[in-house]
Amino acid sequence: MQMTSTSEQRCSMEYYMQKTYYKTASLISNSCKAIALLAGQTTDVAMLAFEYGKNLGLAFQLIDDVLDFTGTSASLGKGSLSDIRHGIVTAPLLFAMEEFPQLRSVIDWGFDKPENIDVALEYLGKSRGIQRTRELAAKHANLAAAAIDSLPETDDEEVRKSRRALVDLTQRVITRNK
Numbered sequence: 001m002q003m004t005s006t007s008e009q010r011c012s013m014e015y016y017m018q019k020t021y022y023k024t025a026s027l028i029s030n031s032c033k034a035i036a037l038l039a040g041q042t043t044d045v046a047m048l049a050f051e052y053g054k055n056l057g058l059a060f061q062l063i064d065d066v067l068d069f070t071g072t073s074a075s076l077g078k079g080s081l082s083d084i085r086h087g088i089v090t091a092p093l094l095f096a097m098e099e100f101p102q103l104r105s106v107i108d109w110g111f112d113k114p115e116n117i118d119v120a121l122e123y124l125g126k127s128r129g130i131q132r133t134r135e136l137a138a139k140h141a142n143l144a145a146a147a148i149d150s151l152p153e154t155d156d157e158e159v160r161k162s163r164r165a166l167v168d169l170t171q172r173v174i175t176r177n178k
């Protein structure tokens with residue numbers, strides 16, 4: 001999906017979120033659901049586990065997309081601006097394009113030329129694209145935490161401790177810097 005999208009799809013937040021689910025969140029969501037089912041939990045608990053994993057995965061990938069613009073090569077373990085250099089349009093640019101529709105033509109021209117990357121980064125810097133992406137990641141992290149909080153009550157202290165760790169993980173995902 002990421003490498004064969006049309007111009008319309010590349011500039012669609014809905015398409016981006018679907019691609020992000022398939023790319024990252026589907027592995028985490030289905031793994032969480034499988035663990036619940038293998039542990040003999042109810043379908044309702046398995047679906048809460050799925051929702052936790054889905055939203056945790058979306059939050060993780062959204063922050064990863066922010067870090068591609070704000071992180072350094074050393075902290076990311078990959079070249080900074082890796083996505084844009086490969087022509088991949090992520091949430092920060094999609095949000096920037098909402099504020100600056102003229103960014104669309106730069107995206108359509110592609111990022112083979114360094115000056116197009118520079119122009120896109122200039123629009124991104126003037127926009128709230130990074131901030132809005134962080135806010136969307138926080139929303140998904142909160143949805144993941146809410147799924148854990150919706151699990152049936154328990155008196156088992158080990159289970160409660162594990163649940164707190166899962167909720168803590170939602171915050172670590174959105175505050176990480178690499």
